[in-house]
Amino acid sequence: MNTNAPGSVPPEIAAWFDARGWRVRRHQAAMLEADDRGQHALLVADTGAGKTLSGFLPTLAAFCSSRLDGVPAPEGLHTLYVSPLKALATDVQRNLLAPIEEIGLPIRVETRSGDTPSDRKARQRSRPPHVLLTTPESLSLLLSYPEAGKLFAGLQRVVIDEVHAFATGKRGDLLALALSRLQAINPALQRAALSATLADPDEYRAWLAPWGEIDSVELVHGEPGAEPEVDILLPREERIPWSGHAATWAIPQLIEQIRAHRTTLVFTNTRFLAEYIFQELWDANEGNLPIGIHHGSLSREARRKVEAAMADGKLRALVCTASLDLGIDWGDIDLVVQMGAPKGSSRLLQRIGRANHRLDTPSEAVLVPGNRFEFLEAFAAQQAVREGQRDGDPFRPGGLDVLAQHVMAVACAGPFREDDLRAEIRSALSYAWIEEDTFSRVLEFVATGGYALRSYDRFRRIVRDRDGTWRLTHPEHAARHRLNAGIIVDAEMLDVRFRNGRSLGKVEEGFGASLEPGDTFRFAGMDLEVEGLKDLELIVRAARRSATIPSYSGQRLPISTHLADRVRAMLSDRAGWSRFPDDVREWLEVQDWRSHLPAPGRLLVESFPHRGLEYTSYYTFEGWNANQSLGMLVTRRMEARGLGPLGFVATDYTLIVWGLKPVEDPAILLSPDILTHEFVDWVQQSYLLRRAFREVAVISGLVERQQPGKRKSGRQVTFSTDLIYDVLRKYEPDHLLIQAAWADARARMTDVGRVADVLDRAGKEIDHVRLERISPLSVPALSMIGRENLPSGAADDDLLLEAESLASVAMRVDPAMEEEEGE
Template sequence: MPDAVVPPEIEAWFAARDWRVRRHQAEMLAAADAGRHAMLVADTGAGKTLAGFLPTLADFCSSRTGEDPPPAGLHTLYVSPLKALAHDVQRNLMAPIEEIGLPIRVETRSGDTPADRKRRQRGRPPHVLLTTPESLSLLLSYPDSMEMFADLRRVVIDEVHAFATGKRGDLLALALSRLQALAPKMQRAALSATVARPEAYREWLAPWGEIETVALVEGEPGAPAEVEILLPVEERVPWGGHAGRWAIPQLYEEIRRNRTTLIFTNTRFLAEFVFQLLWDVNNDNLPIGIHHGSLAKEARRKVEGAMARGELRALVATASLDLGVDWGDIDCVVQMGAPKGSSRLLQRIGRANHRLDQPSRAILVPGNRFEFLEATAAREAVDAGQRDREDFRPGGLDVLAQHVMACACAAPFEEAALLAEVRSSLAYAWLDDEVWQRVLGFVENGGYALRAYDRFKRIVRDRQGIWRLAHPEQAQRHRMNAGIIVDSEMLTVRFRNGRQLGKVEERFAATLSPGDTFFFAGMSLEVEQLKDMDVIVRAAKASATIPSYGGQRLPLTTHLADRVRAMLVDRAGWARFPDDVREWLEVQDWRSRLPGPGELLVESFPHARKHYSVYYTFEGWNANQSLGMLITRRMEDRGLAPGGFVANDYSLAVWGLKPVVDPAPLLSPDILAHEFVEWVTESHLLRRAFREVAVIAGLVERQHPGKRKTGKQVTFSTDLIYDVLRKYEPEHVLLEAAWADARARLTDVGRLADLLERSAEQLVHVSLDRVSPLAVPVMTMIGRESMPQGAVDEELLLEAEALGAVAMRVEAAEEDEQT
C-alpha cells in the first residue's frame, strides 16, 4: 500500500496536541486514497474512530481541494451499534473539525431524533451523518434516498464485531449492498478492537467475492493491560453464587482510592444488586451511579453527562457501556462475576485510561470457584492476545423480507437486479432462486395460506414484470414498524381464578409446556396452559422440575470453556491458584476425576434421599438449560422418575427417584432429532420465535397511526397466524425462519450437537457414594432458584453450607490419611 500524504492542516493539528499520526491512521488514509475499502483492527485507545474519519477530514482540507469548493451533500455515513456511541463520537469529532476550521456539518440520526430534523436531513443532509443500522434502513426506504446517497463517498462502521454476526448485521449488510448500488464509488471502512478472525470480517465487509478490495490495517500495539483477580482477604473463595457480594467492602475501598471506577456486571439485575450493596456501605456519600438498558433515556443521558464531566466516583453498568464511549479519566475497570469471553473482557478493560501508551487496569471479581478458573483463563487469554472466535451465519429470511419491502417503498424494482444486489453481501450470497421466490411471494401476499386476505397484500408485479407497492399507504405502515430489535415481553403467572403471582421473562416461559412444574414466588407450580401473555398455573403436587430464571445470560465462549478444561488437568499449573481452589481440585482428583479436554464427565451419587447426576459440559447456561429439558424427558420415558434439574455455565445437575446407571442412552445424538423437535414443537419456544420473525418481516404490525399495539395484542395476532400456517402451510418461509432462530439463538443447539457427538466417544461416568467437590457449586443452586426475588431463605443457605461442609470433610479426611 502506498504511503499516505497527510494534509498539512491535519499534521499541524496533531502537532499542536503533541500527538503524531499513528501508522494505522496513515494506512487508513492511504487505503482510501487508493480507492480501497478497509478493515481496521486496533487496540482501544489507538484512535480508531479518528482513523476511520481521517479520509473524510482530508477530503475537506483546502490543501487537497485547492480552488474547488469543498464536497457538497452527504459525504460520510458513520454507523454504530449504540445511539450513545454516536453522540459520543459527534462530541469528539467536533474538536478536530472546529480547531482545523473544516467546513463540515455533523449530525446524528436515530429513533430519538425529532421528526422535523429527520425531514430536513433528507432534503439538506449534513456532510457527516452518524446513525444506526435501523435508521439507515429507514432512510433507504424513502424515494429521495437515491438522490441523498448518490454522491456518498464513505461508510464507517464502528465496533463492527458488536452486530456483524447477528440480525442487525444482516440488515446493515443489505443496506451496504443498496448503498453500493446507489453510489458505486463508495468506500467501506470497519473498525474494531476485539476480533479474532479479521479475515472473516474482511469477507463480510467486502462486496461478495471481492475480498481483495478490502485492505487489512492492524494497529500499533498498546501497553499490556494490568488484570488482577480479587480474592477474599479473610474468607475462602465461595463455593457457589455469582454476585461477588463478598467483595463489596474491598471494592468500596478501591473506589475510594481512584478518581473514577467503572464496574461492569453481566445482567441488569446484578447491576441493581451491586449498586444497592455499594450504597449500603457508602459511608462517605461518594457519588455512585448506575447505567443499563432498562433505565429511561433521560436517566441514561444524565449519567453519561455526569461521567463525561468527571462528577462520578463510580458507575455500575451492563453491556450498555461496553462499546467505545471515551471517558479518559477512568482509573480502573471492575468486572463483577466471570467475563464469559476474552474479547468482551478486552472491550471492557479498554474503558480504563483509554490511552494506547498507558496500561488499562482491571479487577476481576469471581463469584465462585469455577468463576475463579474462568477469570484466570480470561486473564491469560488477554495476556496472550487471544480473542474469542466469531461465527457468521446465513442471513435471516425475516430481515430479507423487511429489506425487500423497504426497497419497494423507495421505488419500483426489477427482481433480478434486486436479487443480484442482495447476493452481493456475504450474509445472502447463499440465496438461491427458490428461496428468493418464496420471500418475494411472502412480501407480495403473505404466502399461500394468507393470500386471500387483502391486508397481507403489500407489493404487486405489473405487466412489465416490475414490482411496486400495492398501495401508497404501505410505505407509511412499513416505516412505522420496521426494525430488528423486538422487545422481550414479560408473561403474567396466574391461577385460573385470576389471582396473579407476578411475571416471568418470556424466554423462560416459552420453554414451558402443560404439565411442567417450576418454582416461582416461593411455590411449586404446574403449568396448565399458556394463553396469550399469561402462564396459567395451579399448585403442583410434587416438587418443581424446572428452576425459574430471570434476565438475559451471557454465554460462556467456547474459547474460554476450552481454556478452563485445560486448566483442570494441568496439575503443575495449580500451584498458581489460591490454597482453597488448589485443594478443591486436588480433592476432586482423588475422590473422582477431572474432565479433560474433549471429555464429558458425568458423576452420579445419592444425596438427601434422591439420586443425582452431574454433567460437566462447559457449554454455557443456555445449552445446559436446554440439555436439562431434554434429559428429563428421556428419563421420564425410561421410568427414571426425574425430579428436576439446575444448570450453570459449567455443569448440569439432574436428580430423580431412581439412579442413572448408564447416562449414555440419555445423551445419544438422536435426542436432537426426536426429543428436541418434540420439545420445541410442544413448548411455546417456536411460537415465540415466530412472533419475533413475524414482527421483523412485517407480517404483524406493532404501530398504527395514533396508537401502538400492546405486547398481548401482538402475541394474539401472531399466535392466530402461527396456528393457521402450521396447519395449512408448514413450509412457510417464516416458520423456516423461526426454526432457524430457535435452533441458533434460543437453545444453543449447535453447541448441544457438538456435546452429544463428543459424548458418544469420550463419555466418562463415575459413580460416587456422596457429592464430589466439583459438584458443590451447582448443587448449592438447588432450591435457591425457587426463592422470590430479593427474599432470603436461611434454610437454603444452611443447605448450601452443609454441602460445602461435605466437601470440607472430604478434604480433612484426605489430609488425615496423608499424614
C-alpha cells in the first residue's frame, strides 16, 4: 500500500484507530482526501461522529513519519483551530493530545485566548506551536502585530469548529476578514469548517470559500448516526397549562427522570428560568441527588467547579442554558431535558447531542412544554428532528463597525495600500458588496472619526502618505487597539428607579431601549410610566393609567421561522389533531368551531369585546421580538386614527392589542408604509438607536472601554457614546456609525425582517373574524395582561389562575350550538 497516495490514511493513524477498536469513518477519510487534493472542506456530521478529529486528521497525517518520508517535520505554525468558546478550545486541546501522544507525533498544541498570560502570548508570536487553538477575536489581534506576515507565512490549514454558532453574526464577519487576510499572506492556505446543524450547507460553503469560489469547498456529509429518541413529557392527570413558561407541573416527574438516569442535562432558555428550575428541583429533591447549575452570569470559579464535577461524573443533573449548547464532551450524560419551548430544530438537535456523544447510540431527550402553544412547538420540533430538518439564522451583509476594527488591525501590523486591502476584504462573502466609495468612507472614519469629529486629535489614528500608502499616525494607537478590540459588547442592565432614587430592580437594556418617555409598563407589581433614560437608569413614576405594555418579560429566544411554519401547518391539518392530547385537541376544535385557525400564507386577526374594552388578536407566529415591535407600531397608528389604544401584549405566537374602539379594518393598520413612517419615528424617539450606536462605537474603536490599568464602567462608556451620538445626529446624520447603528436596530433589535413578513401576509390575505367573546386561541396571551411575568417563573400560579378563568369563557359552548351539533 502506498501510504503517500492522496487520501490514504497513514498506517500510524490506522493502527491507533485499531488499538482503540475504532475504524476510520467515511467522512473522516473524505476530509483527508479533500485536503490532499488542495480543496477547502465543510463537514456536516451528527454529534458523536468525530467531527473534531475529522478536522484535524489532515494535520496529524502531515506529521506522520510515513508521509514525511525522511523529511523533517514542518516547523512553525501549521494549523489554526478557531472555536466560538474558550472552553471548547481547552476541551479540544485535552482530547487532541491523546492521539498526538499515543501515536508519537512531534506536534506542539497550545491555546490562545483572553485568559492566556501575556508572556506566553509573546512567546507564541516568536516561537509558535504547530497547532494553535483560538477564537476569532484572538486571531484578529494576532493579525495586528508587525510579525503577523512571518508568523502566518507557513500556515497550511484553518479549522473552524461549530461554524453555525457565529458565522452569521459579527464574530463571523471578523473571522471572514481574518480568513481573507490569512489567504493573502499564504494563497495556498486551506480552510475547513465543521458543524452538526446546518439548514443550508451551500450558504456556509459560500461563506467559507474565497468570494466566487464556492466550488473550491467540498461538502462532506457524515455517516448517519442513530436517530435520537425525543419524547414530550405530559401531565399524568392534569391538563397541559393554558399559560406560563416555567413548566413547574413537571418537577416531580423530572426528579423521577433524574433518578432513573446516570447524568441529566436540564436546558432552559433563560438564566432566570435556570435559577428558578434549579431551586424547584432542590425543593423536591428528597433523595439529595447532587444537582448543579451552570449559566453565563455565574462567576468563572463557580462555572469551573461545576464543569470539573461534571467531568468527574459527580453530578446527577445539571440545570443550564445556552452556555452548554456547544460540543464540550463531559461526563456520562444519558438524558437531555428541554424545559419550555425548543425555539428551533437546530438548537434542539445541538442540545440533544450532548447526550451519549456517540454516533451509534441514540441520544435520549425529553421536551417539557410550559403551555399549550409550547406543546405545539415541541411537537413541531419533534417532527423536524425525526425528518432531519434544520433551521438557523440567515446571513446578512457584514457590519461596517467590524470592518473598521479590521482596517485598524491591518494598520497596526504595517502600512497598506487602499486598493490592495479593498480587494482583499471583498474576497470575503460578508464584504463582497463593499464598493469603492463605501470603503473610502470606512478609511476616512478610521483616519479622522468622520467630518464632525475630525478636529479632535484622539480620533486621528491613520494617515495616507503621498504615495497612497496608509499608516498609523502614532505607535500608541496599536497598543490602544489591542487593548480594546473585540466584538462582544456586554449587555447592560438598567436600574429602574423613581426620581427620588428609590430602586425597583433591573431590566435588560434591550427592553428599556424600546421605550420612550410616556410609555407605560408593569414591573414589580406596579404600573409605571417612563420619564426618561439617563446613565443606565430608567427613570419612572407611578402611571396614571393602565400599563401599555402589561408586563416586563425579560430576554427570550424567538421561535424560528421554520418551526413557526410547521406549527401553522399543524393547525390547518385537522386530521393530524388525533395525535394530540385530548385537552389540546379540544382547544383547537372549539377554536375552529367558534372562529378560524391560522392558515399558511394568511394572517388570522380576531376582534372581540372583553371587560368593556375592544381587543384585537394578530396570530403572526413571528416571535416575541417581532411581535413586540409590531405592537409598538400598531398602537401608534391606532392613536393617530382615534381608536384609543390602551395597551398590547406580545408572545411568540400572538400580538393582542386593546383599546376604546374596535378595529374594523386591520389592513389599514398593517400597510407596508408602517415600516417607512411609524418605524423610523419610533426608533428615533426611543433609545434603540442610542443603544445600537453604543455597540458599534465600541466595536469600531471610536470609544475605548479599556485604558492601561483601568477599565471604563458601562456608565462611563454610555456617557461617552451618548455625547458623540448627539453630535453626529446634529452635524453628520449620515455618519458611517449612524448607518451601522440603523442596520443593527433594524435587523437585530427589532427583528424588522419578520415584521415585514407579517405585513406581506397581511397584504395578500387577512382572515378577519369578529367574535362576541374571547376565543380559545387568545387565552394564553390574554392571561398575561395585568400579571407580573418576571422570567423567574414565580408568577406562574397567578397566570394559571387567570388563564383558567379566561378559558372558562372561551371554551363555554352555547346551548344553541349544542342543539345545532346534535341535529
